[in-house]
Amino acid sequence: KQEVTQIPAALSVPEGENLVLNCSFTDSAIYNLQWFRQDPGKGLTSLLLIQSSQREQTSGRLNASLDKSSGRSTLYIAASQPGDSATYLCAVRNNNAGNMLTFGGGTRLMVKP
């Protein structure tokens, strides 16, 4: 059974810092991995999707990397802003699990002005 873990569970940084969020998964037979953002009490917004054959994806100040063999992904946020404050979730889709996504518990990020 796939298990997804995110570390740290919470993070507080001053504005302008570069930061890294970590995601690890136990079963490397994944189809793809996605990073989502969730604001309090709201739904999820997809940030980046990395196919299993890819090593990284970039969108603006966000860069996500994938090391499938070691079961790890990182989300790098450059020059953080208070508007980046949210919970960041990673989710994997396994090769043998249809379209089901398995989520980590999330990292709650607070960027202080």
Add this chain to the structure above:
Amino acid sequence: DTGVSQDPRHKITKRGQNVTFRCDPISEHNRLYWYRQTLGQGPEFLTYFQNEAQLEKSRLLSDRFSAERPKGSFSTLEIQRTEQGDSAMYLCASSLIAQETQYFGPGTRLLVL
């Protein structure tokens, strides 16, 4: 297109009552997913439809839960004989077959007293 919508946004009910939630996916999205999220945790997959066919069901979906998508458009999730442990955010997402990204709605927050 206004995105995935869910109704109601909040529901308070007494233990033992039945509740029904509705999800309207992005138009022409043929895949629809239901997830459950408890406080401080990542979403957990419940079930998934392709058009009107329910193709996957999680073991979390006990026999008190039933989901339908009668015409391949909107979907309903019914919980019968609610229990306090059913209190959670119920999230709906939709996608196109040719697209990996799932687009999430704002969720329905259920509180069972």
